[in-house]
Amino acid sequence: MAAGCGWRASRGRRRRGRDKAEEDEGGTGTAAVLRGLREARDDLLSSGFWAASAGAVRAPLSGPAAPPSRCVCLGLGRFAACPIARCQLAFLLLLLEELRVPPAQCALFDPAFSARETAALEALGLRLLPENEEGKHGVGGSATLFYMVHCGKALYNNLLWSNWSPAALSKVVIIGNSFRGIEERLLSRILERDYSYIAKVLKGTEEVALPSHPRYLDTFNDTSVHWFPLDKLQQLSPDVWNFVEEPTYQDCEDLEIIRNQDRAAAQS
Template sequence: MEAAGGWRPVRGRRRGRAGGEAAEEEEAGAVLRRLREARDDLLSSGFWAASAGAVRAPLAGSAEPPARCVCYGLGRFGGCPAARYQLAFLLLLLEELGVPPGRCSLFDPAFSAREVAALRQLGLRLLPDNEEGKHGVEGSATLFYMVHCGKALYNNLLWRNWSAGALSKMVIIGNSFKGIEERVLSRILQRDYSYIAKVLKGTEEAALPAHPRYLDTFNDTSVHWFPLPKLKELAPEVWDCVEEPTYQECDDLEIIRKEKGAAGRSPTAAES
């Protein structure tokens, strides 16, 4: 991956490729070309430069720089321009923060074989299973890139890391928590997405700028972080309940559950 000249695939392991695998690599190359075009468009439009302030905001607030990244819900970037721009933005983000591609893991059950091949050529990693967002920071400062994901995915992520120490090591780029609070009835937020509701007063948020070319791609997207001093100001009882979310009363759950078997797995889980 190169900051100046675009992204180049990781070389190696080409000897003895089967015909189908070689065809997948060729298709992946076409995806990467369109991805570089999306990158150039983000740079030339000024959107990336305008967004850099929001990206740097957590670091200015003394948050620990992320050492790794987890991306959920990217979608079919091979054929969907919005998903392709979101992936191009993620790669620019990794460059900006100095996170190596090999320290960035992705999961979306919708990824096709050629998209998986493209991600691997970029040196990115694939999570083998559907975690439903329940990914722990495990003591490492972690960036979670979750543009336009379902509310339950954010709620699950918060539950999995429900302590001041773990939350303070997280940065989340995704749907505005303030927007969720405004759009969802308070009783529903408290009942179905209680961890989002409880963390609101401990959250700092910086919105990505609006740009006419990317209104559908990055609308309602913010950078969120959780300063330790703000988390320590929350009432002690906030931390007492650590019950895993079940969403039994939720009528419009916006995530794919792990119980759905093959639909919840990466298409290449056996190879990961």
């Protein structure tokens, strides 16, 4: 693992004119955003939280499945202004180092990203997804880590639908809201009606919670690492895999997702 990988802006990506405009508009430029990320990284390391979390992160790698070669991050939020989102991004960058996933193999999307945040992500060598996929992102045969801390249930459900086969799901690792917690908090009929793919995959899921730490109670509360061993998925009933209807959430009263307007219009 290369020390400090991904934490310095590439000289070839300097955009002094753009940074100056952003300083005038938001009071801080890309350099200040990157500086804040380095401070968040140092805090994660000095607090011991990253070291304690590394065991949960390595858990999916202890089995026969291939380690993730790419990463998709959804719903990160405004990390330039929000300390919680900034810490979550710093954790992601440490995660990429730990798993030896090159920054160029990590794609992010959040409709809330500002121009300054987009510039910072590009400076780190990360990629941006071109559109709002609503979590409907297929692995395409590559083992993929999905980093989705504190995302809405529909995003997880959509992601599962997009990879709804034992072969594809066995290549998926999700760091996000605890599936067990979702099951405990929702009435069974609501879970099965609105988030049927989460409901159906529970028996094929392995889950390890990130450790609790007093400094990060709001940042990573209810966050787990999830993976789907092929042998457990193959034990599920064939009927589980035969139902592949795309989720629409027409009866869902509290949809925690920002819709792709083109897609939403087509479904209405």
